[in-house]
Amino acid sequence: MTVLVTGGAGYIGSHTCLELLGQGYDAVVADNFSNSSPEAVRRMKELSGRDFAFYETDVRDAEKIDEIFRNHDIGCVIHFAGLKAVGESVRIPLAYYANNLESTIALCGAMKRHGVKNLIFSSSATVYSGDNGMPLTESSQTGNCINPYGWTKYMCEQILRDTAFAEEDWSVVLLRYFNPIGAHPSGLIGEDPADIPNNLMPYIAQTAVGRRDYLRVFGDDYPTPDGTGVRDYIHVTDLAKGHVAAIQYCREHAGCEAFNLGTGKGTSVLELLKAFERAAGKTIPFKVTERRPGDLPVCYASTGKAAGVLGWRAEKTVADACADSWHWQSQNPNGFNNQP
DSSP states (O other), X not given: OEXXXXXXXXXXXXHXXXXXXXXXXXXXXXXXXXXXXXXXXXXXXXXXXOOOEEEEOOTTOHHHHHHHHXXXXXXXXXXXXXXXXXXXXXXXXXXXXXXXXXXXHHHHHHHHHTTOOEEEEEEEGGGBXXXXXXXXXXXXXXXXXXXXXXXXXXXXXXXXXXXXXXXTTOEEEEEEEOEEEOOOTTSSSOOOOSSSOSSHHHHHHHHHTTSSSOEEEEXXXXXXXXXXXXXXXXXXXXXXXXHHXXXXXXXXXXXXXXXXXXXXXXXXXXXXXXXXXXHHTSOOOEEEEOOOTTOOSEEOBOOHHIIIIIOOOOOOOHHHHHHHHHHHHHHOTTTTSOOO
């Protein structure tokens, strides 16, 4: 089967493409490099030992996306492409609504025109309401999101549910990620934000190699054991394997179904920092600053549904993720643009 991966040169997309190629799927990748690099594509081919078609395009470009579907016999689409930083979405909400909703609508329109009805959507735990108890299950309340990024994922989920309801031969899988961290064990691909990192792990890693003076910890007065936010951190290679498991489910089931992809365990900011310090063998400076808008004190997953239905569980630990992130960042201190 050939799988179209939108945003496939990005952090999660690139690791998922490697997993697809390693398990015998053919991949077609579309990415506009807004938060990724052509070097990632080259390294994906090097690591997999396989070639694949790549299109530099925005998913909202209907003509280009139609060309992809005409040129390839696409059996399934994994839709990663979108803006994804919680804090940034609070500052520039219109950009998030325009990009994330329009790209999903445009992609579904192209799929419908070309008779492709299997879609795996890159969603997020941010679709859950902030007043849920923990752990979050797939039946926990959604909506009442606390930031625009979460609302865009919630709205995209609703668009996809409505599409699958209206056309019974569609099969849509909504994968709600918790907090992806880590890197490929080779150290050749990893998380490489285009600007100042909005996520914790790359900020820690860049501080460890001297690109940042210190880590900013957003608040130490949350109702948690050490006062810092607690999240469910999942290794990106485990996350990638979850997508491959979802493809098989997608092929065998119609309708729309949501699955959490997490570990079921919470780790605080300071706990993650200490784990990274052990992996890197060095102390990483940090300063506590004000809370960041849109952040919850605690968020972690119930993972029983993915285990029972998809046959998938996270296998790697936070320590594994820290070791792999340090391997990536220490080998590539400036990311894919690895020049002094």
